[in-house]
Amino acid sequence: MTTEEAETGRDDMVIDGAEQANAVPDGFDANYLRIYYDGKHPACDRSYFGRREFSFTLENDIYIRFQSFNSVTELENSIKEKCPFKIDIGPVYSVDPAKRHAYAQGGDNVFTPVERELVFDIDITDYDDVRYCCTGADVCLECWPLMTIAIKVIDTALRDDFGFNHILWVYSGRRGVHCWVCDGKARRLTNEQRAAIADYFRVYKGNENSHKKISLPGPVLHPFLARSYTEVLKGFFEAKLLPNQNLLSCQERYEKILEMIPDASVASELRGRWQENKRASMSKDDINLVRWEQLKSVLQSGKQKTQGLRRCVEEVVFSFTYPRLDMEVSKHMNHLLKAPFCVHPKTGRVCVPIDPNNCDEFDPTTVPTLTQLLEELNRGGLRQDAEDELDGTSLGESVKFFRTSFLQPLLKSCKEEIESSYIAKLQQSKNTLSW
Amino acid sequence: MEVVQSHRTSSSNNVTVSTLPLYRSAPPLEVRLEDFELFAMDRLRVLKGISDGLGRGKKPEEMEKLVADLWKANMRHPQANEEANKDIISHFVLRLVYCRTEELRKWFLSMETTLFRYRFRFESSEAQRALMSEFKLPYKAVSNAEFESVKDKLGQVARSMGQTLASADAIFYKVPFEEVPELVAGRRVFICKGHAYVAMNQVVSLVVTQFRSYLSKALILTNRKWTSTVREQEKDRLAPIVEALCTSYLGPDYSQPNEAGEISVKDIDHIAKTSFPLCMRHLFEKVREDHHLKHGGRMQLGLFLKGVGLKLDDALAFWKAEFAPKVSAERFDKEYAYNIRHNYGREGKRTDYTPYSCQKIISSTPGVGDHHGCPYRHFSEENLRAALVRMGVSSRAVEDVMDKVRNRHYQLACTLTFEAVHGSSCDAEWFCGIRRHFQASVGIVKYFALWAVPVPVPAH
Numbered sequence: 001m002t003t004e005e006a007e008t009g010r011d012d013m014v015i016d017g018a019e020q021a022n023a024v025p026d027g028f029d030a031n032y033l034r035i036y037y038d039g040k041h042p043a044c045d046r047s048y049f050g051r052r053e054f055s056f057t058l059e060n061d062i063y064i065r066f067q068s069f070n071s072v073t074e075l076e077n078s079i080k081e082k083c084p085f086k087i088d089i090g091p092v093y094s095v096d097p098a099k100r101h102a103y104a105q106g107g108d109n110v111f112t113p114v115e116r117e118l119v120f121d122i123d124i125t126d127y128d129d130v131r132y133c134c135t136g137a138d139v140c141l142e143c144w145p146l147m148t149i150a151i152k153v154i155d156t157a158l159r160d161d162f163g164f165n166h167i168l169w170v171y172s173g174r175r176g177v178h179c180w181v182c183d184g185k186a187r188r189l190t191n192e193q194r195a196a197i198a199d200y201f202r203v204y205k206g207n208e209n210s211h212k213k214i215s216l217p218g219p220v221l222h223p224f225l226a227r228s229y230t231e232v233l234k235g236f237f238e239a240k241l242l243p244n245q246n247l248l249s250c251q252e253r254y255e256k257i258l259e260m261i262p263d264a265s266v267a268s269e270l271r272g273r274w275q276e277n278k279r280a281s282m283s284k285d286d287i288n289l290v291r292w293e294q295l296k297s298v299l300q301s302g303k304q305k306t307q308g309l310r311r312c313v314e315e316v317v318f319s320f321t322y323p324r325l326d327m328e329v330s331k332h333m334n335h336l337l338k339a340p341f342c343v344h345p346k347t348g349r350v351c352v353p354i355d356p357n358n359c360d361e362f363d364p365t366t367v368p369t370l371t372q373l374l375e376e377l378n379r380g381g382l383r384q385d386a387e388d389e390l391d392g393t394s395l396g397e398s399v400k401f402f403r404t405s406f407l408q409p410l411l412k413s414c415k416e417e418i419e420s421s422y423i424a425k426l427q428q429s430k431n432t433l434s435w
Numbered sequence: 436m437e438v439v440q441s442h443r444t445s446s447s448n449n450v451t452v453s454t455l456p457l458y459r460s461a462p463p464l465e466v467r468l469e470d471f472e473l474f475a476m477d478r479l480r481v482l483k484g485i486s487d488g489l490g491r492g493k494k495p496e497e498m499e500k501l502v503a504d505l506w507k508a509n510m511r512h513p514q515a516n517e518e519a520n521k522d523i524i525s526h527f528v529l530r531l532v533y534c535r536t537e538e539l540r541k542w543f544l545s546m547e548t549t550l551f552r553y554r555f556r557f558e559s560s561e562a563q564r565a566l567m568s569e570f571k572l573p574y575k576a577v578s579n580a581e582f583e584s585v586k587d588k589l590g591q592v593a594r595s596m597g598q599t600l601a602s603a604d605a606i607f608y609k610v611p612f613e614e615v616p617e618l619v620a621g622r623r624v625f626i627c628k629g630h631a632y633v634a635m636n637q638v639v640s641l642v643v644t645q646f647r648s649y650l651s652k653a654l655i656l657t658n659r660k661w662t663s664t665v666r667e668q669e670k671d672r673l674a675p676i677v678e679a680l681c682t683s684y685l686g687p688d689y690s691q692p693n694e695a696g697e698i699s700v701k702d703i704d705h706i707a708k709t710s711f712p713l714c715m716r717h718l719f720e721k722v723r724e725d726h727h728l729k730h731g732g733r734m735q736l737g738l739f740l741k742g743v744g745l746k747l748d749d750a751l752a753f754w755k756a757e758f759a760p761k762v763s764a765e766r767f768d769k770e771y772a773y774n775i776r777h778n779y780g781r782e783g784k785r786t787d788y789t790p791y792s793c794q795k796i797i798s799s800t801p802g803v804g805d806h807h808g809c810p811y812r813h814f815s816e817e818n819l820r821a822a823l824v825r826m827g828v829s830s831r832a833v834e835d836v837m838d839k840v841r842n843r844h845y846q847l848a849c850t851l852t853f854e855a856v857h858g859s860s861c862d863a864e865w866f867c868g869i870r871r872h873f874q875a876s877v878g879i880v881k882y883f884a885l886w887a888v889p890v891p892v893p894a895h
Binding site: 192 | 588594595596612613616617619620621622625626628629630730766770800803804
């Protein structure tokens with residue numbers, strides 16, 4: 001199979017009828033790569049793609065798991081035939097998922113995941129207690145930036161702290177983002193290691209029954225948290241979130257922040273000042289910023305020696321802005337996650353990649369929708385070169401970005417991995433042969 | 436530097452500085468049959484004590500002392516090599532006892548690893564270094580030059596934990612982060628480009644991970660060997676002893692048939708008020724109020740209901756009815772029924788799941804919109820007080836309970852609440868399973884019903 005065949009199969013978006021479209025998931029890293037190398041490299045694993053689980057959600061909410069395919073063509077045909085509303089990608093198992101019933105639960109010959117990308121899922125509904133502009137599934141340009149900063153914090157840590165390189169951020173289609181870490185090292189992480197990474201990222205630990213949801217003990221922050229604070233969170237909180245969400249403008253809202261101050265006398269001092277000063281003061285500065293400065297100066301003044309107050313300002317900023325990950329998604333190898341380039345059935349938007357280096361520019365309200373793409377393709381007429389079909393559409397940029405920034409480098413790295421392990425095996429067999 | 440002897444050669448008259456055995460291989464020692472059982476029982480007391488300590492949420496310093504006390508009380512012997520023998524023999528006997536099911540293995544692995552961790556901490560740094568090399572951990576100490584370049588960050592990490600960076604000649608090891616998941620999870624190390632910088636005093640974590648991984652594999656092998664050959668060979672000698680050890684010391688055991696009998700959907704309402712522990716009451720109230728529960732809550736409450744005798748069909752009816760205002764019957768069947776059946780072992784890999792233990796519930800981490808976990812741990816003080824008052828706990832008892840909570844004795848707090856609500860005392864140790872709580876409660880309720888004495892029902 002040539003590169004062109006593999007790539008065409010990947011991104012050919014066939015419009016079938018009025019509503020349904022089949023977005024072939026731009027296949028993920030090693031799936032397609034292994035096929036590409038099928039027949040091309042003696043050391044590649046031919047069964048790899050066939051052991052990958054896909055799941056389809058069909059019309060009427062019918063959900064079918066453990067779908068597997070031996071080739072790109074099989075996958076494509078199945079998608080066109082079944083027209084799933086959603087396609088999820090699962091792990092690569094030890095054996096073809098279709099044959100799982102023949103294998104034991106325990107012991108040697110077992111059906112179990114062997115590789116799976118490290119994934120993260122961030123959903124804006126988990127921030128409902130800190131955004132006042134929208135609730136539930138709604139998202140607007142005032143609160144979307146919470147996702148942007150989540151991307152920045154996590155992406156930097158994944159690269160700088162954990163040393164991962166092949167990272168794909170994807171818009172979830174409605175109200176959040178997904179992250180796929182596809183390095184070989186990441187795919188081979190155990191559940192325990194994934195849980196460790198998820199816990200490394202975890203700061204928020206609360207719900208409506210506890211007051212203090214963020215606790216940053218210790219005189220100093222861990223370098224990861226400190227970097228996140230100074231490079232991303234503090235600036236965003238003070239310049240954007242605080243004024244845009246009017247976090248200190250009225251009693252109902254500022255009470256939430258005052259509640260986080262462990263010292264009741266400090267809280268009531270501020271409360272007193274703000275209650276007196278109900279309307280915007282003489283200065284024309286935003287009332288939120290003014291009050292924030294007051295709060296900071298009281299909490300950070302030299303007088304406050306008590307342990308609990310030292311980090312209070314940071315705790316407030318963290319509790320509003322720090323990324324809130326869904327732990328369960330990341331911890332388990334067998335967790336299924338929606339494939340990129342799917343169409344979200346409720347919004348019609350395509351799950352496009354987000355460039356972490358330009359995530360400030362990403363606007364979820366202008367992401368191409370299915371109907372939009374249909375119109376564009378119909379207007380463009382039939383084109384000779386199937387490979388460039390999407391080029392002229394609004395999806396063109398996304399596909400190009402996906403290929404050049406993510407897929408090509410990953411392809412190269414997988415190739416190098418295969419080659420070096422092949423060479424190592426050759427060396428080994430040479431050594432054992434010599435006696 | 437004196438080389439520390441590990442106890443591998445059995446004949447040693449010199450007093451060796453005792454080092455931890457790694458239990459790599461069963462010792463070629465002769466053991467009297469009585470000692471076989473006695474040694475194992477002593478070690479089991481230590482492991483159960485550890486389990487209890489963990490369940491109460493004891494802090495590391497407290498656990499250190501607990502382990503030392505338990506070991507001293509049960510495993511000491513005036514002669515060093517006798518003590519070492521007992522140590523090794525008891526461990527291997529318990530392997531036989533605890534290798535047989537996934538749940539037993541998990542428990543044993545967890546307790547032995549904890550035991551090993553705290554005993555390792557007691558060792559001198561030379562002994563620790565020696566043990567590290569025994570594990571063949573190929574980690575290099577960080578060079579001086581590299582140390583200088585990351586010194587600030589290392590210092591920051593240390594201070595973030597309330598410690599100080601050791602002196603200028605502190606030894607750090609550079610290790611792939613995958614090898615030290617606990618340290619990563621707790622943000623107790625500086626990580627850069629996939630490498631974790633581990634301080635000498637954190638080396639425990641490295642070693643413990645290796646120990647755990649080795650023991651985990653060994654248990655599986657032991658099970659295989661036991662079931663395939665040894666059990667038959669030993670059916671008149673060791674096998675009866677191993678079986679006896681199993682049944683008499685199993686701790687919370689859910690493999691026994693349900694002693695509480697069954698409960699039906701119409702009972703739940705009443706029983707929730709009289710007999711559920713606070714964690715389950717809270718979940719139950721929330722599901723009534725919100726007509727919904729997130730996954731963690733559905734699991735915790737659902738498995739509890741299963742454990743106290745709610746049959747699958749009744750469970751499906753219960754959840755469906757509770758969710759009805761928000762979830763249509765069709766949607767319920769599609770999205771929730773599968774998971775409930777899964778819990779009862781009717782789907783997927785057909786595991787018959789047991790209710791969560793107190794330890795698991797205490798150590799869970801409820802997030803936004805969650806209501807599971809242990810209220811004694813996760814509720815703020817005022818919310819907890821309010822909940823206790825609603826249960827009918829007198830104000831004096833509330834103070835006692837809050838005192839236990841402040842000292843992190845969550846299970847004792849729950850026991851006290853039980854006693855306050857039911858006006859009777861109960862053995863705290865026996866109380867340690869959620870289901871036992873329920874059985875005790877239902878037992879008392881039934882007793883009162885039999886004698887027609889009204890049970891003090893909490894006023895609402």
